[in-house]
Amino acid sequence: MTNLKIKNLTVTVNNKEILKDFNLEIRPGEIHVIMGPNGTGKSTLTKIIMGDPNYKIVKGEIYYGDTLINDLAVYERARLGIFLGMQMPMEIEGVSNADFLRTALRSKNENFKLYSFIKELDKTVTDLKMGKDMIHRGINEGFSGGERKKNEILQMHILKPSFVMLDEIDSGLDVDSLKIVGESVMDYFNEEKPAILLVTHYQRLLDYIKPDFVHVMADGKIIKSADASLVKVIEEEGFDKIKKSSTSVIKENE
Amino acid sequence: MNKIIIVNDEITEKDLDNSISVTYSGNEFLSEIKIDILSDTDLTINYISTEETKLHLCFNILEGVKCNLFEIKNGLKYKLGYIYNLDKDSKINICKINDINIIKEQLIFNLNGEFAETNYLLKTISDKKEKYDLMVYHNASKTISNIINNGVNVLDGKLSFVVSGFVPNGKVDCVLDQKNRIINLTNKKCEIKPNLFIDENDVIANHSAHIGKCNEEEMFYLMSRGIEPKEAENLIIRGFLLNGLKQGQNEMENIINKYWR
Ligand SMILES: Nc1ncnc2c1ncn2[C@@H]1O[C@H](COP(=O)(O)OP(=O)(O)OP(=O)(O)O)[C@@H](O)[C@H]1O
């Protein structure tokens, strides 16, 4: 089993401590949601797992299965099956989506088949109700906020990761797109049984994606974990109240 | 399709319809080619140099005429002077691909009549020494210039873009846009000098200048999908050089493949 396991992780950016003694374990087939106030380090968590060089681990370990990934390069982590759908996906001029995905797929898969790639790309673009021309446009070039998010989901389907992180995939989506994206993620979950880590601010995404665990993060730590019912408590009471009532991590993963 | 081939400083081939008139004048010191654009047209010019080449070219785009000019240069060493004179309501779209060792280009744009417009795009891979000096004179109101210089600096390359825009007082509603970017893959020095000499308040002017390695965030994005650093760099450079080319993609690809593959 390929679990993602984070042990006592402390992370800094520009010498500022963002994650503090952070612990979390996610197993294949589980969906975890992280919620929490702006600036508490949710995106930082996803970036450090992906290996963004701007973030430094000062203490602790990240394991993917038996592999300690602390010092692995970004592309090596991706090849282990780790995927990050980003909060603000980059625009890269001139590099077409199709070329990019073909290159990515070829580099991780020796028996790459062009025909089945094109077929799958075509089907996924249709399912996500993206414009057909988007495949041939530059990566996110001139894409709207919502289109960029769909493009992240498209990449997930094509690259077939075993550990999926989606950072605010719902922001920028209209109600119809939210449904399409939510259901698309669930389809992928049912087909591939990956582990999923969602970061979101809103309950509405969870109308489609049903989490097994909900964590509240504040000041670089998980301060409360429970099942999906916690989302309702958060919506009703806000983070401040949870912050006051919680003392430390409730859910024990060992 | 109108086409001119220039080998060193001489026109060796010419296939033109009556929208273009070309006259050649020259003495032992300098060759000069005058190209008049008489009606809407497309023109391709291929330059080949086998020796050190010095040449002046003067384009006159007549009133109301639109021209798409595509230029591709191969060879060793050039010293080139260009003058583009644009009459009222005329427009020239210039797209250039340079594949040469050493070059010094000086370009002067005279936007002489109202609504004259030029859109200029250069793509180059610099591996020895390249210097481009552009001067854009907005001599009439409501004139438009969009200048884009894109270069990738490799090996022993030294690349320089100097772009100056001029708007005198009283020439109102002009639009100036310049975007200069160099991806420098060496430790050699490259330079971009954008200058705006604007003596009029009623104008829209933008410029951006950027020199650096490949953008780190772009690299992170590509690598996060399993692409190795070297390959990510190749994708970004390829995209940068092909972006915006409406013509000459194949030629550009061939040049890129000489350096990366
Ligand atoms: N590259 C960086 N440089 C400087 N500071 C950073 C950087 N990345 C993150 N930070 C800081 O780290 C803190 C946590 O940021 P992070 O993006 O992880 O928050 P977040 O929980 O995702 O917030 P949001 O809900 O607004 O997306 C913030 O104070 C942020 O300003």
Ligand SMILES: [Mg+2]
């Ligand atoms: Mg965030």
